[in-house]
Amino acid sequence: MVLAVGLFASMPTFIDTSWISVFCEILILTVAASGLNLMMGYTGMISFGPAGLYAVGAYTTGILIVRAGAPFGLAMIAGPIVATVVSLIVGWFCVRRTAVYFALLTLAFSELIHTVIFKWYGFTKGDDGIVDIPLPDFLSSIDSYYYFTLACTVVCLLAMWIIVNSAFGKALQVIRENPNRAEFIGINVRKYQLVAFVIQGFFLGAAGSLLCGFSHSVFPTNAHWTKSIDIIIACLLGGIYHFYGPFVGSAVYILLDKVITSFTEYWSLFFGVVLLILVLFFRGGIAGFVSERLSSVTHEGS
Amino acid sequence: MLSIQGLVKKFGGLTAINNVSFEIEKGELSSIIGPNGAGKTTLFNLITGHLRPDSGKVIFNSKDITTLPPHEICRLGIGRSFQRTNIFPRLSVFDNVQAAVLAGQGRCTNIVSFSKNLCREETFHVLEMVELGDKKGFPAGLLSHGDQKRLEIGIALALQPSLLLLDEPTAGMGPEETAGIADLIYKLVRHQGLTAVFVEHDMSVVFGISQKIRVMHLGEIIATGTPADIKGDAQVQRIYLGEE
Amino acid sequence: MFGAQQWANNKAAVPHHIVYKSDEGAILSNMSLQALLMQLLSGLSGGMLIYLIAVGLSLIFGTLRVLNLAHGAIYMLGAYLCVWLTSSLKPIPGMFWWALVLGPFLVALFGGLVETVLLRRIYRWHFMYQFILTFALILIISDSVKLLWGGGFRSITYPWPLDGSIKVAGGTFPLYNIFLVAVGVSIFFGLRALLHFTRLGKVIRGITYNREIMSALGENVPAVYTEVFMLGCWLGGFGGALATPLVTVSLGMDMAVIIQCFIVVVIGGLGSLTGAFIGSLILGLLDAFGIMVLPQLTIAFGFILMAVILIVRPYGLLGKREYE
Numbered sequence: 079m080v081l082a083v084g085l086f087a088s089m090p091t092f093i094d095t096s097w098i099s100v101f102c103e104i105l106i107l108t109v110a111a112s113g114l115n116l117m118m119g120y121t122g123m124i125s126f127g128p129a130g131l132y133a134v135g136a137y138t139t140g141i142l143i144v145r146a147g148a149p150f151g152l153a154m155i156a157g158p159i160v161a162t163v164v165s166l167i168v169g170w171f172c173v174r175r176t177a178v179y180f181a182l183l184t185l186a187f188s189e190l191i192h193t194v195i196f197k198w199y200g201f202t203k204g205d206d207g208i209v210d211i212p213l214p215d216f217l218s219s220i221d222s223y224y225y226f227t228l229a230c231t232v233v234c235l236l237a238m239w240i241i242v243n244s245a246f247g248k249a250l251q252v253i254r255e256n257p258n259r260a261e262f263i264g265i266n267v268r269k270y271q272l273v274a275f276v277i278q279g280f281f282l283g284a285a286g287s288l289l290c291g292f293s294h295s296v297f298p299t300n301a302h303w304t305k306s307i308d309i310i311i312a313c314l315l316g317g318i319y320h321f322y323g324p325f326v327g328s329a330v331y332i333l334l335d336k337v338i339t340s341f342t343e344y345w346s347l348f349f350g351v352v353l354l355i356l357v358l359f360f361r362g363g364i365a366g367f368v369s370e371r372l373s374s375v376t377h378e379g380s
Numbered sequence: 381m382l383s384i385q386g387l388v389k390k391f392g393g394l395t396a397i398n399n400v401s402f403e404i405e406k407g408e409l410s411s412i413i414g415p416n417g418a419g420k421t422t423l424f425n426l427i428t429g430h431l432r433p434d435s436g437k438v439i440f441n442s443k444d445i446t447t448l449p450p451h452e453i454c455r456l457g458i459g460r461s462f463q464r465t466n467i468f469p470r471l472s473v474f475d476n477v478q479a480a481v482l483a484g485q486g487r488c489t490n491i492v493s494f495s496k497n498l499c500r501e502e503t504f505h506v507l508e509m510v511e512l513g514d515k516k517g518f519p520a521g522l523l524s525h526g527d528q529k530r531l532e533i534g535i536a537l538a539l540q541p542s543l544l545l546l547d548e549p550t551a552g553m554g555p556e557e558t559a560g561i562a563d564l565i566y567k568l569v570r571h572q573g574l575t576a577v578f579v580e581h582d583m584s585v586v587f588g589i590s591q592k593i594r595v596m597h598l599g600e601i602i603a604t605g606t607p608a609d610i611k612g613d614a615q616v617q618r619i620y621l622g623e624e
Numbered sequence: 625m626f627g628a629q630q631w632a633n634n635k636a637a638v639p640h641h642i643v644y645k646s647d648e649g650a651i652l653s654n655m656s657l658q659a660l661l662m663q664l665l666s667g668l669s670g671g672m673l674i675y676l677i678a679v680g681l682s683l684i685f686g687t688l689r690v691l692n693l694a695h696g697a698i699y700m701l702g703a704y705l706c707v708w709l710t711s712s713l714k715p716i717p718g719m720f721w722w723a724l725v726l727g728p729f730l731v732a733l734f735g736g737l738v739e740t741v742l743l744r745r746i747y748r749w750h751f752m753y754q755f756i757l758t759f760a761l762i763l764i765i766s767d768s769v770k771l772l773w774g775g776g777f778r779s780i781t782y783p784w785p786l787d788g789s790i791k792v793a794g795g796t797f798p799l800y801n802i803f804l805v806a807v808g809v810s811i812f813f814g815l816r817a818l819l820h821f822t823r824l825g826k827v828i829r830g831i832t833y834n835r836e837i838m839s840a841l842g843e844n845v846p847a848v849y850t851e852v853f854m855l856g857c858w859l860g861g862f863g864g865a866l867a868t869p870l871v872t873v874s875l876g877m878d879m880a881v882i883i884q885c886f887i888v889v890v891i892g893g894l895g896s897l898t899g900a901f902i903g904s905l906i907l908g909l910l911d912a913f914g915i916m917v918l919p920q921l922t923i924a925f926g927f928i929l930m931a932v933i934l935i936v937r938p939y940g941l942l943g944k945r946e947y948e
Contacts, residue, residue, distance in 0.1 A: 118752075124750075124751070124752045124755075126755075171931070171935050174935070175934060175935075175938055177751065178691065178751055178894070179934055179938040181751075181755075182886065182890055182930070182934055183931060183934040183935065185886070186890075186927050186930040186931040186934060187931060189883065189927045190924060190927045190928065190931065193921075193923050193924040193927060194924070196923075197921065197923070197924070243494045243496070244493060244494065245482045245487050245493070245498060248475065248478070248479050248482065249479065249482070249483065251468070251470075251471060251475075251479075252468055252471070252479045252483075255467075255468035255469055255470055255471060256466060256467065256468050256469075258430075258466065259462070259466045259467065259468065259535070260483075261449075261450045261451050261454075262428065262430075262450050262451070262454050262460060263454060263479065263480040263483040263484065263535060263538075263539060264451050264454040264455045264483040264484055264486075264539065265451055265483050266449075266451045266452075267451070303883070304879070307759060310756075311756070314752075314756060319470070344767045344770065344771060345767075346763040346764070346766060346767035346770075347763065347764055347767035347768065347771070349760075349763050350760040350761065350762070350763030350764035350767065351760070351764065352760075353756055353757075353759065353760035353763070354742070354757065354760045354764075356756070357746070357753050357756045357757045357760065358742075358745065358746075358757075361749075361753065
């Protein structure tokens, strides 16, 4: 991990600006995907609606800066906090259902959030979005924002690492493996699922806030369900059963997207095929595939 | 210790449990037998809170637990192993048991310390008890059937229950393994002061270690007694005619 | 990343926005019986169109337990095929009807291919993988459509002999919409008849209830699965073809419609065909009257209802408890 951070930190000196923003996007998606993966990979709760919470974070930050003139730092922190509160409310309803119904309910709420953002012109400026969001001077260059995002990402991932390796994290995995049995070793499954949901909300909101600063704007499309698909694919591509899965998935996803769109307009077709291959042959994602290879190599060695 | 009073459970038109009442004393090792469909697993489900009875009460250590959710009943000291193996497949054997230990101690809300280092002693102790110590790194899903059943029991034990409910603990096992499990259950009751009730179809285990046997048929307890009593009971023989 | 902007703005492709405005305009206070009747009719026909699309989804989920995200893409495929067959081949009057027969049939064949090659492998897997697989299909199908027919907008007019309108309670209402209602009702009864009175239907119901038993009884379950999937795709393609005179046929119509289908299927109950019928009508009427009352929030009504149903009664109005 330290190696990766070092690598990323040194990026701006070697690579030119356009790629810096790509890496920035990767980091933002990593935060979002890691948050989602706490629920998907560790607790086994498949959500179709992370985009809603992501957009709540983004819009909170945007609205606070533009309409309330709030200082940048405050707006940035408020994003994840508001997202956490919203996820508490949404999550309370959602965790009362399981599997497909849970997923559909998260979708319904996400689309509701999307509709509210879209329609509430007075507050969110609807389809026009909020643009020209100013950043404080010390963050005005893409390089400096990159470092800021990197710092935030590292902090988030560190927090996630601690959570995932704690007893609580173990309990979540136990819930994923067998919710009925988990119930009968004394875990109040619903409560733990709600906490996982809320933590996910925090991370998604944080990613949204980072996006707000990154693109200096927010749009209702941040809440569209296709954005949810982005985040879900980042998790799956990387591997939902590994801590670094979301990071790997985000990086590969965004890089692949940039590469493919640069030489064809039919990137959907390529992506569709990539996804098919992923689902049919590499369900563990890239991280899963790599760790399988590594373990077979080490076994052969011993 | 456990008092079942007038439990009734219906599923649509079918009465699965029909006014069942009995008492379990502390330190008792008893079994429940009966043909398939007699309602044994349903009875366990009613006790552990997985099902709610239509009427009747379940009292555990003077506390009415009839309407409590499973995770709370578990906290009060009732452990259970399940008929169909119910473990955590992708986690290692160690993790399976450790999770139960942690949950039993209420330490699963701990979000800060690395779980790897928590409760290692207790976990190893349980693993030794069910003789899975050497397989602690194995993913549970890859264990043999017999080992998975041991793990089942291990998970139930890790909670340090005072009452253990075992649903067909030796199902699918060969004679040696079966004897091993029977021995384990016997030792747990005799030397560790547990109370155990198990459901079994393997009569060698039932008659081998039970102090008391209850026979269920069509949702009712039709006979209760020592192994000798039950062996001689004509009604029981009639029910089992063609089964053994 | 997936061009959400394009899809989010493509309201014209959403079939439920077929709202027939009465001569007096849509103001609640000036509501006359005539205007109400107009809205009622448009709500019914709009709902019926959604039913025709959503029923395939419901059928596939009910029997195969697969939530086919790509159903919207199937609908789009049906629409494009119909338009292509109608306007690009010999433009004889009545070509639409041939397209209506041929188009969905081709879509069903495609569906059969998808099922046997791809879907078959993943029935036992966690539904998340079905979700991703069917999403991948959306990408592939929609880009293939783009490849074959380009990204422009298309439309066709009401087909002869249904290009007129009839006088209803003082106003006029398109004949085609009445036709839609008739088709919807026929399909509803047709499916009921299929499921209850034919041997295939009985097998389908048996499999829906318990796959293993049917297999043990010697039924060729995989073949039935394929047939059901093909039927579901046929219905989706048929809905697409029927929708062509009413909606703008363009890329993005798949995304817009799949959400509507989800709402309908949730409200009616996952797997219940009658539920899909009722759910569609509810959605259609909700939209038609919602536009009169609270136009700003009309889009939200569907989601609100969906959320409420999932919270209160997740198996929908007519779904079975077993799915929980």
